Amino acid sequence: MIEVKNLHKNFGDLKVLKGISTYVKEQEVVVVIGPSGSGKSTFLRCLNLLEEPTSGEIIIDGVNLLDRDTDINKVRQKLGMVFQRFNLFPHMTALENICLAPMKVKGLSKEEAQEIARSLLKKVGLSDKEDYLPDQLSGGQQQRVAIARALAMQPKIMLFDEPTSALDPEMVGEVLAVMKDLAKEGMTMVVVTHEMGFAKEVGDRVIFMDEGVILEEGTPQELFNNPKHPRAQSFLSKIL
Amino acid sequence: MLEYYAKHLSAVFPSLLKGAVLTVQVTALSEMFGIIIGMFTGMGKLSKNKIIRVICSAYVDLIRGTPLLVQVFLIYFGLPNLILQITGNRFPIDPFVAAIWACSINSGAYVAEIFRSGIQSIEKGQMEAARSLGMNKAQAMRYVILPQAIRRIIPPLGNEFIALMKDTSILSAIGLEELVRKGQLYTSSTFASFPVYTGVMFVYLVMTMVVSRFVTYMERRLKVVDRG
Numbered sequence: 001m002i003e004v005k006n007l008h009k010n011f012g013d014l015k016v017l018k019g020i021s022t023y024v025k026e027q028e029v030v031v032v033i034g035p036s037g038s039g040k041s042t043f044l045r046c047l048n049l050l051e052e053p054t055s056g057e058i059i060i061d062g063v064n065l066l067d068r069d070t071d072i073n074k075v076r077q078k079l080g081m082v083f084q085r086f087n088l089f090p091h092m093t094a095l096e097n098i099c100l101a102p103m104k105v106k107g108l109s110k111e112e113a114q115e116i117a118r119s120l121l122k123k124v125g126l127s128d129k130e131d132y133l134p135d136q137l138s139g140g141q142q143q144r145v146a147i148a149r150a151l152a153m154q155p156k157i158m159l160f161d162e163p164t165s166a167l168d169p170e171m172v173g174e175v176l177a178v179m180k181d182l183a184k185e186g187m188t189m190v191v192v193t194h195e196m197g198f199a200k201e202v203g204d205r206v207i208f209m210d211e212g213v214i215l216e217e218g219t220p221q222e223l224f225n226n227p228k229h230p231r232a233q234s235f236l237s238k239i240l
Numbered sequence: 241m242l243e244y245y246a247k248h249l250s251a252v253f254p255s256l257l258k259g260a261v262l263t264v265q266v267t268a269l270s271e272m273f274g275i276i277i278g279m280f281t282g283m284g285k286l287s288k289n290k291i292i293r294v295i296c297s298a299y300v301d302l303i304r305g306t307p308l309l310v311q312v313f314l315i316y317f318g319l320p321n322l323i324l325q326i327t328g329n330r331f332p333i334d335p336f337v338a339a340i341w342a343c344s345i346n347s348g349a350y351v352a353e354i355f356r357s358g359i360q361s362i363e364k365g366q367m368e369a370a371r372s373l374g375m376n377k378a379q380a381m382r383y384v385i386l387p388q389a390i391r392r393i394i395p396p397l398g399n400e401f402i403a404l405m406k407d408t409s410i411l412s413a414i415g416l417e418e419l420v421r422k423g424q425l426y427t428s429s430t431f432a433s434f435p436v437y438t439g440v441m442f443v444y445l446v447m448t449m450v451v452s453r454f455v456t457y458m459e460r461r462l463k464v465v466d467r468g
């Protein structure tokens with residue numbers, strides 16, 4: 001589903017990604033962990049070209065992202081993204097937030113879009129909040145609307161960039177629950193997170209990154225119970 | 241003195257009101273065109289394309305760096321002169337048309353800066369969220385960025401409208417019978433400068449206060465929270 005080969009990303013002189021190669025299979029949930037500044041968010045943002053890679057190859061669903069002829073807007077429709085800071089559109093209600101892209105990008109009618117939006121709001125447990133503005137919702141509710149908004153484009157893959165890091169602790173659970181449901185339904189997911197519990201429970205594979213490279217990857221059991229790389233060992237000993 | 245004042249003020253007032261109507265027309269039309277010009281120029285200054293960026297910046301610098309009076313003269317006197325020299329045909333411009341051209345182009349440059357800063361004030365994540373949903377740049381601008389930016393730039397746009405309304409007094413120099421020109425015409429035959437110009441001032445003040453109240457009202461109505 002996703003194939004990444006020797007991905008490099010520089011910000012000026014700063015080398016953030018130094019040769020990442022990995023893959024994500026269909027229906028797989030891959031969790032990316034690592035210390036701050038390890039490049040995990042940059043890696044995720046390269047997958048839908050919110051960051052332009054310096055070099056390397058990214059192939060998503062058979063399409064080479066860095067090919068000049070690739071229409072990135074088409075590829076992005078297959079990739080839903082959920083941000084740390086939610087990034088809901090503050091001038092629109094929850095329902096309008098979800099309906100916007102299906103209407104303007106896919107050309108659905110308002111009725112069709114609203115039907116999808118309502119079923120998604122129901123799925124994330126916010127049916128009663130469709131007319132609320134983002135500001136009137138709690139952080140956890142906003143993030144659930146943001147997940148629904150991404151799902152409304154019916155993506156094949158969902159990217160999560162630290163989706164619970166900006167939440168109050170008591171709201172983390174409701175967002176993780178929605179993500180667990182998604183994983184159970186067979187959604188292909190790449191999740192950057194510090195929630196090790198989620199990684200253990202839901203992750204099929206865990207990638208440990210530090211200083212722009214993948215130091216170790218494996219099943220949650222392998223990585224959490226028996227990390228091989230010393231840096232993974234010290235990181236996990238601090239965090240678990 | 242009081243009698244003198246009252247006599248001339250009441251005599252000139254109907255004429256001043258007529259002038260004020262023209263002032264409002266020129267300001268409103270120019271501001272409307274100015275907003276259209278300024279919106280595209282403001283976005284142009286943020287374009288990825290260097291040529292577009294340079295053209296838009298040059299326009300803003302040229303207009304903001306030269307007096308409105310000279311711009312008005314250039315269009316009202318200079319343009320017909322240029323056309324006469326090139327084509328040999330007379331090309332008189334109506335003062336009203338010249339006024340709209342000059343004020344729209346002038347206002348556009350100031351509005352461009354307002355739009356640019358308004359667009360830049362929207363959090364980067366908004367554009368990213370829109371793009372991540374598959375919207376192209378134009379769609380993201382139109383549906384996500386501009387609606388938020390416009391709410392934020394209403395106060396500076398209101399200021400710009402008030403500034404332009406006062407600046408249109410310069411148009412008296414090309415004989416456009418707006419508020420100041422009406423006053424001048426009356427004084428030239430009566431020499432009653434004091435009553436006339438206090439009257440002119442009063443009319444401007446009323447108009448600018450109405451506009452600023454309206455802006456405050458709009459601001460309150462469109463108030464949205466920036467982000468969650």
